[in-house]
Amino acid sequence: MDSVVIVLKGKDPYLTTKKALQQFPLPNLKGRRALIKPNAARLAVPGEGVTTHPGVVEATIDHLKEKGAGEIAIGESCIFGVDPEQAFRATGMKEVSEKKRVELIHLDRVAPMEIKIPGGKVLKSIRVPAILKKFDFIISIPVMKTHMHTRVTLSIKNMKGLLWRREKARLHQLRCNGKVAQGDKALDIAISDMASVLFPHLAIIDGTTGLEGMGPAYGRKKEAGLIVLGNDPVSADAVATRLMGFPPEEVPHLRLLAERGLGEIQFSNISIKPGDFLKWETHFELPPSKLSFSFPDVVIHDEGSCSACLSTLFVLLHRYKDLLTPHRLGDNKIHIGIGKHLENISRGTILIGNCTHKMKKRGTFVKGCPPVASEVLRLLSSLGVYV
Numbered sequence: 001m002d003s004v005v006i007v008l009k010g011k012d013p014y015l016t017t018k019k020a021l022q023q024f025p026l027p028n029l030k031g032r033r034a035l036i037k038p039n040a041a042r043l044a045v046p047g048e049g050v051t052t053h054p055g056v057v058e059a060t061i062d063h064l065k066e067k068g069a070g071e072i073a074i075g076e077s078c079i080f081g082v083d084p085e086q087a088f089r090a091t092g093m094k095e096v097s098e099k100k101r102v103e104l105i106h107l108d109r110v111a112p113m114e115i116k117i118p119g120g121k122v123l124k125s126i127r128v129p130a131i132l133k134k135f136d137f138i139i140s141i142p143v144m145k146t147h148m149h150t151r152v153t154l155s156i157k158n159m160k161g162l163l164w165r166r167e168k169a170r171l172h173q174l175r176c177n178g179k180v181a182q183g184d185k186a187l188d189i190a191i192s193d194m195a196s197v198l199f200p201h202l203a204i205i206d207g208t209t210g211l212e213g214m215g216p217a218y219g220r221k222k223e224a225g226l227i228v229l230g231n232d233p234v235s236a237d238a239v240a241t242r243l244m245g246f247p248p249e250e251v252p253h254l255r256l257l258a259e260r261g262l263g264e265i266q267f268s269n270i271s272i273k274p275g276d277f278l279k280w281e282t283h284f285e286l287p288p289s290k291l292s293f294s295f296p297d298v299v300i301h302d303e304g305s306c307s308a309c310l311s312t313l314f315v316l317l318h319r320y321k322d323l324l325t326p327h328r329l330g331d332n333k334i335h336i337g338i339g340k341h342l343e344n345i346s347r348g349t350i351l352i353g354n355c356t357h358k359m360k361k362r363g364t365f366v367k368g369c370p371p372v373a374s375e376v377l378r379l380l381s382s383l384g385v386y387v
């Protein structure tokens with residue numbers, strides 16, 4: 001398969017996507033059963049850069065219908081703690097599904113099935129919704145975002161939303177030995193393992209409004225006005241990464257997939273239109289490499305957390321840090337623990353998330369997976385940790 005990527009700039013998400021699709025050499029879709037996987041896993045409204053703009057999904061549905069697709073559905077599973085009905089309404093997916101009369105599937109509410117991963121380095125199998133078997137054309141429609149753990153989250157990373165329920169968190173909790181990792185994080189290797197069996201047939205990256213900084217949820221929106229379309233999702237992600245201002249080789253899961261022969265990141269081997277697409281390059285600010293850098297009076301014990309608890313921590317510290325002052329320990333610092341593999345923590349540490357449960361006798365435990373920041377605050381308040 002030749003890797004083809006089309007980049008288009010435009011103000012209107014629907015019109016720009018439609019135009020890009022009309023230019024794209026799609027395979028014969030007559031009778032195919034297409035599943036659209038947007039990013040609609042959070043409570044966010046269109047235009048904030050957190051979730052896929054419904055106009056992009058609507059244009060995709062219209063185009064699939066014109067091309068004779070047999071069945072079209074939108075499928076998503078939300079992050080833990082988010083009510084799917086509310087998220088689908090807030091993100092506009094419910095409205096699109098009703099307007100276009102396509103099924104909207106909450107993928108955590110259907111039965112799971114297991115897929116083996118031949119040659120998987122850290123994952124030998126994954127559980128996904130069994131309903132995926134019904135579809136033979138999967139379209140990943142992510143938002144163009146930076147990500148605190150994986151640098152970017154685009155069409156490959158968006159497929160993580162097809163994992164069944166808590167399987168998503170499992171990817172963030174893996175550890176691997178140095179022999180397997182060779183400098184790469186277990187999460188990046190796991191994403192490349194996952195993508196080896198869960199690979200979209202088409203990527204439509206919604207860069208109309210993206211997210212920079214503390215992605216995937218708490219960054220700043222970035223009006224890039226771009227749509228990136230590709231039949232090789234690795235190539236589409238590589239081009240999008242470059243448009244965000246950095247080399248695709250610096251995104252470990254893309255490099256790993258290219259090394260495994262599962263996609264192309266060398267631009268000389270990708271047909272990219274227009275040839276001068278870099279005229280639209282824009283700089284997305286990356287997340288800070290260490291949260292604690294911004295908070296010298298906070299000690300973060302992070303051993304095996306996932307992005308959801310890190311997001312909670314980020315919001316907690318940015319919005320409410322001053323309220324935590326009475327919780328300083330003997331070294332005059334606030335200690336916070338997250339993650340499954342916590343071991344040596346100071347007595348009195350604030351322990352966030354179910355993963356820290358085993359350490360609860362050593363600190364103040366806040367349950368949830370993840371607990372939201374206001375819940376952490378509420379619990380500390382109810383315990384009289386501060387007034």
Ligand code: SF4
Pocket residue numbers: 169172304305306307308309338339340352353354355356368369370
């Ligand atoms: S408790 Fe936090 S770190 Fe653990 S799986 Fe849940 S969200 Fe991730």
